[in-house]
Amino acid sequence: MTEKKPFKIAIASGKGGTGKTLLSTNLAAYLSQTRSTLLVDLDVEEPNDFIFIKGTLESVSDQYKMIPEWGEDKCTLCGICSNVCKYHAVVQLGTFIAVFKELCHSCYACSELCPELALPMQKHKIGELSKRSDGHLTFIESRLEICEEQAVPLIHQTHNLVDEDYNKIPFQLFDCPPGTSCPVIAAAKNTDYVILVTESTPFGLNDLKLAVETISKLGKPLGVIINRHGIGNNDVESYCAHNQIPVLAKIPFDRQIAKCYSKGELVYAKVEHVETSLRQIIKYLDETHGNHE
Amino acid sequence: MKPTEIMNEIVVLSGKGGTGKTSIAASLAVLAGNSAVIADCDVGAANIHLLLKPDFGKTFEFYSGELASIHQELCTVCGKCAEVCRFKAISFIDDHYLISDLDCEGCGYCERVCPTHAIAMYERKSGHVYISKTKVGSTMVHARLDISAENSGKLVAAVKNEAKSIAIKEDKQFIIVDGSPGIGCPVVSSLSGANYVILVTEPTLSGLHDLKRVHAVISRFRIQSGCIINKFDLNLEKTVEIKHFLEELQIHHLADISYDIAFTQAMTEGKTIVETSSPLKQLIEEVWYNVKEQIIIKK
Numbered sequence: 236m237t238e239k240k241p242f243k244i245a246i247a248s249g250k251g252g253t254g255k256t257l258l259s260t261n262l263a264a265y266l267s268q269t270r271s272t273l274l275v276d277l278d279v280e281e282p283n284d285f286i287f288i289k290g291t292l293e294s295v296s297d298q299y300k301m302i303p304e305w306g307e308d309k310c311t312l313c314g315i316c317s318n319v320c321k322y323h324a325v326v327q328l329g330t331f332i333a334v335f336k337e338l339c340h341s342c343y344a345c346s347e348l349c350p351e352l353a354l355p356m357q358k359h360k361i362g363e364l365s366k367r368s369d370g371h372l373t374f375i376e377s378r379l380e381i382c383e384e385q386a387v388p389l390i391h392q393t394h395n396l397v398d399e400d401y402n403k404i405p406f407q408l409f410d411c412p413p414g415t416s417c418p419v420i421a422a423a424k425n426t427d428y429v430i431l432v433t434e435s436t437p438f439g440l441n442d443l444k445l446a447v448e449t450i451s452k453l454g455k456p457l458g459v460i461i462n463r464h465g466i467g468n469n470d471v472e473s474y475c476a477h478n479q480i481p482v483l484a485k486i487p488f489d490r491q492i493a494k495c496y497s498k499g500e501l502v503y504a505k506v507e508h509v510e511t512s513l514r515q516i517i518k519y520l521d522e523t524h525g526n527h528e
Numbered sequence: 529m530k531p532t533e534i535m536n537e538i539v540v541l542s543g544k545g546g547t548g549k550t551s552i553a554a555s556l557a558v559l560a561g562n563s564a565v566i567a568d569c570d571v572g573a574a575n576i577h578l579l580l581k582p583d584f585g586k587t588f589e590f591y592s593g594e595l596a597s598i599h600q601e602l603c604t605v606c607g608k609c610a611e612v613c614r615f616k617a618i619s620f621i622d623d624h625y626l627i628s629d630l631d632c633e634g635c636g637y638c639e640r641v642c643p644t645h646a647i648a649m650y651e652r653k654s655g656h657v658y659i660s661k662t663k664v665g666s667t668m669v670h671a672r673l674d675i676s677a678e679n680s681g682k683l684v685a686a687v688k689n690e691a692k693s694i695a696i697k698e699d700k701q702f703i704i705v706d707g708s709p710g711i712g713c714p715v716v717s718s719l720s721g722a723n724y725v726i727l728v729t730e731p732t733l734s735g736l737h738d739l740k741r742v743h744a745v746i747s748r749f750r751i752q753s754g755c756i757i758n759k760f761d762l763n764l765e766k767t768v769e770i771k772h773f774l775e776e777l778q779i780h781h782l783a784d785i786s787y788d789i790a791f792t793q794a795m796t797e798g799k800t801i802v803e804t805s806s807p808l809k810q811l812i813e814e815v816w817y818n819v820k821e822q823i824i825i826k827k
């Protein structure tokens with residue numbers, strides 16, 4: 236009787252360049268051969284999925300954050316706003332109230348506490364959301380403007396929009412920003428399962444440990460995919476075994492993969508073992524999801 | 529002689545990770561030896577310590593921003609705070625209003641409106657800064673951002689400032705910075721005050737795309753830059769395309785490095801490429817020489 240909720244999967248890694256984009260795009264394209272799939276590129280500072288996902292562009296919409304705009308005629312220079320703002324985003328300079336939009340966190344405090352209503356909140360463009368579709372695949376890209384510095388509001392907005400408009404798509408993949416700070420938290424928070432992509436090198440292991448710590452803080456179930464398996468050492472596998480983290484697949488080190496990737500091509504159709512890995516991953520996810528219902 | 533005039537700050541950047549940025553920064557750090565102070569500004573995913581083996585000699589806690597907390601005994605459960613919080617950080621659970629540390633952005637709005645002054649703001653610990661000696665004897669400043677803390681660029685700025693004051697005090701010629709990924713605040717902080725940027729890229733469609741985005745950030749600062757194309761033989765067409773881009777924007781082409789697992793092998797042994805017998809060693813030495821030349825010519 237209740238509507239079936241989509242299965243939301245975050246694809247993340249402790250740092251960029253581990254194969255997160257490779258995996259997100261190939262997994263999404265492969266899945267969409269047989270079922271309706273949504274791919275969302277939330278790596279808003281450097282979205283790359285579009286290089287691999289073709290499809291037709293259906294819409295582009297500007298995304299905004301709200302910032303206060305000073306209304307000089309109403310202002311009595313009471314000083315409340317500059318006193319309230321914890322981020323020094325609104326500052327009184329002589330008889331002038333300056334708003335530093337890149338510092339503003341859109342908390343609304345100055346605006347709502349201004350006794351003269353002299354700081355109404357206004358839209359300020361921070362990025363763009365575009366929608367493409369290709370058969371059963373719907374692809375949303377969220378892209379931060381070059382001089383914008385805060386990724387988090389844009390990530391939140393993208394999640395909200397996906398919740399509102401795409402709830403009917405059962406399988407949803409979110410390519411998350413790299414790292415362990417706010418953006419990845421914002422991106423992974425609203426998902427059901429997290430896949431961490433890593434490689435079997437000392438850097439890979441170090442980044443994986445940080446990522447596992449981050450995701451554990453969110454209390455999400457997680458699994459690991461080891462990319463470029465075969466170079467480096469076995470420390471990542473031992474770490475996963477020791478911490479009872481399931482390894483969903485190991486994608487072997489293969490120059491052919493790197494070559495396809497460099498040309499902006501999807502890999503699974505060209506390299507057979509990648510398709511095998513994708514099948515393993517999907518089987519695992521289906522079983523996990525089945526158990527959660 | 530003013531020390532600030534002879535000090536040169538070199539930032540290694542890549543846009544996205546995984547291009548070999550840290551391996552190259554570490555190699556330069558080894559070549560520079562004790563003439564440089566090293567600053568690791570990749571505070572979210574710090575890795576260079578795995579190659580430079582710092583001793584974590586001194587540790588400081590780093591605080592930035594604030595966090596709200598409710599004194600339950602003063603709270604009358606009026607709900608005003610939850611009403612004003614734009615970050616959904618305050619929820620009503622078991623007859624109490626509670627603030628989630630993970631969601632609170634420290635804006636202080638709740639504190640302002642609470643009629644009983646039940647809310648207090650605390651400084652938020654957001655990481656650690658370390659001052660170490662590396663295995664080659666140089667001083668290294670590095671940091672660890674707490675899980676889920678905001679990477680606002682303030683920790684990066686703290687690392688850089690510390691590195692700079694050490695370089696001045698110890699009269700060092702160079703600061704070598706392993707820069708932050710992305711195009712956001714941390715990158716901007718790792719770039720401030722730099723004399724030269726070494727961009728590390730790969731000949732892939734996404735590599736070129738990221739290179740352009742990160743270059744757009746650098747050009748705001750008018751810093752001289754050079755570029756290393758790593759794994760150049762992966763896609764020769766793209767390598768040519770990148771070279772055109774470099775020429776067009778007057779970015780110095782520093783080197784082409786072949787796709788070689790020697791980097792990974794060295795890393796597995798906790799070494800940089802210049803500590804192995806790989807032929808790539810010479811190439812990196814030339815890069816270091818060229819970068820020094822260019823900074824000096826410019827002055």
Ligand code: SF4
Nearest residue numbers: 310311313314316349
């Ligand atoms: S709070 Fe309103 S009236 Fe007071 S200084 Fe700010 S803008 Fe002006």
Ligand code: SF4
Nearest residue numbers: 320339340342343345
């Ligand atoms: S909305 Fe909040 S963060 Fe933005 S300027 Fe006003 S008080 Fe500062």
Ligand code: SF4
Nearest residue numbers: 613632633635636638
């Ligand atoms: S300080 Fe701001 S973000 Fe934190 S709980 Fe209060 S209103 Fe919400």
Ligand code: SF4
Nearest residue numbers: 603604606607609642
């Ligand atoms: S505003 Fe103050 S008194 Fe009211 S619920 Fe919040 S903490 Fe309690």
